[in-house]
Each structure stands twice: as C-alpha cells, then as structure tokens.
Amino acid sequence: MFRFNRVYFGLAVALFFIEVAIALFVHDKIVRPYIGDVLVVILIYCFVKSFLNLPVMTTAVCVLLFSYTIEILQYFNLVQKLGLEHNKLARIVIGSSFGWEDFLAYTIGILIVIFVEIIVAKKQLQ
Structure with a gap:
C-alpha cells in the first residue's frame, strides 16, 4: 500500500509550483478561480498517489x-x-x-485524472 512513486511526486511538485504562480501572478476571472480549482484536485491526486499505491478510482473518488x-x-x-x-x-x-x-471545477479535474490514467494504462498494456 505504501510506496513512493517519483513520477506522481514530480507531477505534484510541478502542479504545486503552477498553483503558486497562479496565486501570485494571475488575477483574472477564469484561470485563477476555475483552472486553479481544476488543477488543485489533480495536484492532490498526484500527491496521494506519490505515497499510496491505491486504485485510480478509489483515489479519485476520495480526492473528489x-x-x-x-x-x-x-x-x-x-x-x-x-x-x-x-x-x-x-x-x-x-x-x-x-x-x-x-x-x-473539481469534478472536471478528477475526470481529467481518470481519462489520463485510462490512456496511460492502455499504453502500458501495448
């Protein structure tokens, strides 16, 4: 169950810096309030997956x-x-x-996560 995954951790760190940049430098009515919320659930998902080897759907639903x-x-x-x-x-x-x-926004972020995870899983099966 516990396992460090450097790919997810790297994604979480990158998303964290993107979120900080949005918070500090973007003051609009679309990116900061909506894109930021989409990205934050992806960030949380990646952070959780960095340390816990849980199924995609379990992690996605819990984060949502x-x-x-x-x-x-x-x-x-x-x-x-x-x-x-x-x-x-x-x-x-x-x-x-x-x-x-x-x-x-949170729901869209989690749907993006699930979609990407499905794509990655299919590519790994090939």
Whole structure:
C-alpha cells in the first residue's frame, strides 16, 4: 500500500509550483478561480498517489469527496469560525470563499485524472 512513486511526486511538485504562480501572478476571472480549482484536485491526486499505491478510482473518488468537503466547510465559513481569518496560510489552504461552480471545477479535474490514467494504462498494456 505504501510506496513512493517519483513520477506522481514530480507531477505534484510541478502542479504545486503552477498553483503558486497562479496565486501570485494571475488575477483574472477564469484561470485563477476555475483552472486553479481544476488543477488543485489533480495536484492532490498526484500527491496521494506519490505515497499510496491505491486504485485510480478509489483515489479519485476520495480526492473528489475531500475537495467537496473543503468547499462545504467554506460555505460554513470555517476559517472565520476557527478565528483564522487573519491567517493567510489558513485562508489559502482551507479557502474563504464558497462557490457552487467550484464543485464543477473539481469534478472536471478528477475526470481529467481518470481519462489520463485510462490512456496511460492502455499504453502500458501495448
């Protein structure tokens, strides 16, 4: 079950740097709010797969449910309720703004993961 996978880890690190770049330098109405959310679930998926040898669908569904949970906690203003509204890291990690469209972005990100994993699996069988 536990196994380090450097390919997934490398992807997670690359996606992390892309997410940081988006957060620091992109201030638009498409890339930052939507593409960033699509990429974040892919980042989380890759990070989990870096250390756990779990089936694709199990990992994908767990990451999607985790993402949905974080979004729901944003709806209930968790950061404020924990008294962390002035903590920049907490606002970034947990998030502070709820949006129904984020659920769609997370779902699209996981569908991309599943699609890519299917393609990679088929190529490995050839």
